[in-house]
Amino acid sequence: MGQLRAGIIPVTLFQQNCTILFDDETKEGVVVDPGGDVAAILATIRENGLSIGEIWITHGHIDHAGGAMELKGELDVEIVGPHAADEPLLSRIADQARAYGLDGARNCTPDRYLEEGEVVSFGSHRFEVLHCPGHAPGHVVFYNREAGFAHVGDVLFAGSIGRTDLPGGDHAALIRSIKEKLLPLGDEIGFICGHGPGGRFGDERRSNPFLQ
Numbered sequence: 469m470g471q472l473r474a475g476i477i478p479v480t481l482f483q484q485n486c487t488i489l490f491d492d493e494t495k496e497g498v499v500v501d502p503g504g505d506v507a508a509i510l511a512t513i514r515e516n517g518l519s520i521g522e523i524w525i526t527h528g529h530i531d532h533a534g535g536a537m538e539l540k541g542e543l544d545v546e547i548v549g550p551h552a553a554d555e556p557l558l559s560r561i562a563d564q565a566r567a568y569g570l571d572g573a574r575n576c577t578p579d580r581y582l583e584e585g586e587v588v589s590f591g592s593h594r595f596e597v598l599h600c601p602g603h604a605p606g607h608v609v610f611y612n613r614e615a616g617f618a619h620v621g622d623v624l625f626a627g628s629i630g631r632t633d634l635p636g637g638d639h640a641a642l643i644r645s646i647k648e649k650l651l652p653l654g655d656e657i658g659f660i661c662g663h664g665p666g667g668r669f670g671d672e673r674r675s676n677p678f679l680q
């Protein structure tokens with residue numbers, strides 16, 4: 469097998485980091501959080517000759533899941549995740565789209581919800597599922613132990629944390645998710661998040677103002 473690689477396509481007016489995780493030799497991969505701008509996602513997949521096996525969703529917000537059903541239709545693959553606690557969010561995406569003036573976002577019905585401790589994979593790249601509620605009740609994080617990498621969605625950002633003022637948000641739960649599930653994985657773990665640049669857990673543990 470080759471190396472795990474990640475490519476980021478900022479999508480929707482929220483500049484959400486739709487992420488393609490792939491193997492640089494086999495070109496197998498998955499799309500994480502196709503919130504919208506599906507044509508741009510498809511163009512990137514084709515230009516790089518990637519073979520997408522599944523769509524993975526971190527949580528049920530429109531900027532992360534709003535394009536998932538359209539992309540599923542284009543690629544004929546299954547939607548995996550988030551945790552079932554986000555079903556109420558996933559089934560209200562079309563309402564959110566109208567409220568935000570976003571065209572084309574559709575309610576999302578995953579083929580399979582995920583639980584804490586499950587493993588999702590493509591090729592030989594395995595990702596442990598961590599249920600990390602707080603920003604959204606069903607938020608999951610995908611952790612690849614071998615590569616020392618995590619996709620944390622909107623749980624943690626470089627220098628910030630996910631907002632908790634949206635339906636289902638819970639600040640205390642979010643801090644617990646970060647401090648009890650993410651940071652113990654180790655300072656050296658690199659992460660990609662849902663918005664803006666990624667980083668390393670150690671830098672967030674030491675200097676993120678929301679975690680002190």
Ligand SMILES: [Zn+2]
Nearest residue numbers: 527529603622
């Ligand atoms: Zn979110």
Ligand SMILES: [Zn+2]
Nearest residue numbers: 484531622662
């Ligand atoms: Zn987001």
